[in-house]
Amino acid sequence: MHRRPALLINTAHIELWPGGLLRARGNADARALARAHWVLRRKRDGRYLAVATAHGVLPLVPRLMREPGIEAALDALETQWHCRGRPEADDAELPPSGLAQRLAQLGLDADAYAADTGLALEAEPAQLSLAGRDRYRRPLWLRRAAARGWQRLQRAAALDGVALDAISGYRSHAYQLGIFERKRARGLAVADILTVNAAPGYSEHHSGDALDIGTPGEPPAEESFEQTAAFAWLQDNAGRFGFALSYPRDNPHGIVYEPWHWRWRPGAG
Ligand SMILES: [Zn+2]
Numbered sequence: 001m002h003r004r005p006a007l008l009i010n011t012a013h014i015e016l017w018p019g020g021l022l023r024a025r026g027n028a029d030a031r032a033l034a035r036a037h038w039v040l041r042r043k044r045d046g047r048y049l050a051v052a053t054a055h056g057v058l059p060l061v062p063r064l065m066r067e068p069g070i071e072a073a074l075d076a077l078e079t080q081w082h083c084r085g086r087p088e089a090d091d092a093e094l095p096p097s098g099l100a101q102r103l104a105q106l107g108l109d110a111d112a113y114a115a116d117t118g119l120a121l122e123a124e125p126a127q128l129s130l131a132g133r134d135r136y137r138r139p140l141w142l143r144r145a146a147a148r149g150w151q152r153l154q155r156a157a158a159l160d161g162v163a164l165d166a167i168s169g170y171r172s173h174a175y176q177l178g179i180f181e182r183k184r185a186r187g188l189a190v191a192d193i194l195t196v197n198a199a200p201g202y203s204e205h206h207s208g209d210a211l212d213i214g215t216p217g218e219p220p221a222e223e224s225f226e227q228t229a230a231f232a233w234l235q236d237n238a239g240r241f242g243f244a245l246s247y248p249r250d251n252p253h254g255i256v257y258e259p260w261h262w263r264w265r266p267g268a269g
Contacts, residue, residue: 006018006021006129006130006139007080007127007128007129007130008127008128008129008130008141008170009038009076009077009080009126009127010094010124010125010126010127010128010172011069011072011073011076011094012069012072012094012097012098013042013043013044013067013068013069013070013072013073013097013174014040014041014042014043014049014067014069014070014072014073015040015041015043015172016038016039016040016041016073016076016077016080017038017039017041018037018038018039018130019033019035019036019037019038019039019051020036021130021139022039022041022048025048028060029048029060032048032051032053032058032060033048033051035051035053035054035058036051036052036053037051037052037053037054038051038052038077038080039051039052040052040070040073040077042067043172043174043175044174044177044178045178047061048060049061049064049067049070049073050064052077052081057074057077091125092125092126092127093123093124093125093126094123094124094125094126095123096121096123096173096201098173099121099173099200099201102173102174102177102200102201103199103200103201105177106177106180106190106199106200107190108190108199110201113199113202114202116254117198117202117253117254117255118252118253119198119199119202119253120202121201121202122201122202122203122204122205122206122207123206123207124172124173124206124207124208125143125170125207125208128141128142128143128144128147128170128208129141129142129143129144129147129148130147131146131147131150131151131166131169131211132150132151132154132166133166134165134166134167134168134169135165135166135167135214135216135220140166140169140211141169141170141208142169142170142208142209142211142264143170143207143208143209143264145242145264145266146208146209146210146211146242146264149241149242149243149264150166150211150241150243150264152241153237153238153241153243154166156237156240156241157230157233157234157237160233160237162215162229162230162233163215163216163230164213164214164215164230164233164234165213165214165215165216166211166212166213166214167211167212167213167214167220167221167260168205168211168212168220169205169208169210169211169212170205170206170207170208171203171205171206172206173200173201173206174200176197176198176199176200176201176203176205176206177200179193179197180193180197180199180200183197195254195255195256196256198255204246204261204263207263209263209264209265210246210261210262210263210264211261211262212258212260212261212262213230213234213260213261213262214230214260215228215229215230215231218230220260221258221260221261222260223256223257223259225259225260226257226259231259234262238262242264242265242266243262243263243264243265244262244263244265245258245259245261245262246258246261246262246263247261
């Protein structure tokens with residue numbers, strides 16, 4: 001049977017996940033997820049809001065229709081239902097929403113931050129493609145072309161005897177803010193978090209074109225990755241598959257050296 005590649009449909013506040021990919025968090029969830037064609041998931045905290053089954057939409061929270069962004073999510077669901085998963089243009093992006101408020105929550109001014117770091121605002125894609133699983137067996141989402149590029153690159157490395165795995169791919173603006181909130185709750189200052197994490201809206205992971213690459217047996221996202229045969233292989237070959245290192249040593253963005261972070265660049269390689 002011909003199967004379409006799995007798609008993640010993105011709206012401002014809610015993601016639509018294809019059925020069969022999310023883990024149940026309780027018995028009620030498990031029964032609903034087993035029948036789900038789509039799962040509506042709140043971006044801010046990952047909460048499952050509803051499932052779409054062959055028989056209609058089944059809410060998993062009280063007052064579903066009062067959820068922010070629910071109308072847009074249901075519209076997107078309707079479109080998917082009728083288009084039978086026909087992919088949108090690969091470059092369709094969401095307009096940034098609520099970004100200034102998110103940054104203000106962290107005491108940051110968007111223009112000043114962008115000027116200081118030279119980082120660009122990274123829009124979220126309107127849809128993402130499943131690019132396999134990451135090291136932790138979680139679904140790995142990337143924009144369609146980047147997903148294909150990553151799978152080709154990983155296969156080519158394997159043929160050369162080099163095992164590569166993905167640590168992390170697409171992340172939403174809301175998810176990035178959640179990282180800051182969790183770290184602040186542990187007592188870290190925003191300025192300190194910013195040396196390691198880009199501000200919400202400015203991480204390349206939002207674009208769906210960037211991913212963190214590792215190799216089995218090595219800790220994730222450590223500078224020691226630079227010493228591995230996997231990194232040497234990437235340096236020699238990643239460009240052929242359209243991937244380039246984003247944050248080399250002494251980069252102008254004030255971001256620490258990240259030998260694990262690679263971005264697919266249209267036209268590169
Ligand atoms: Zn990264």
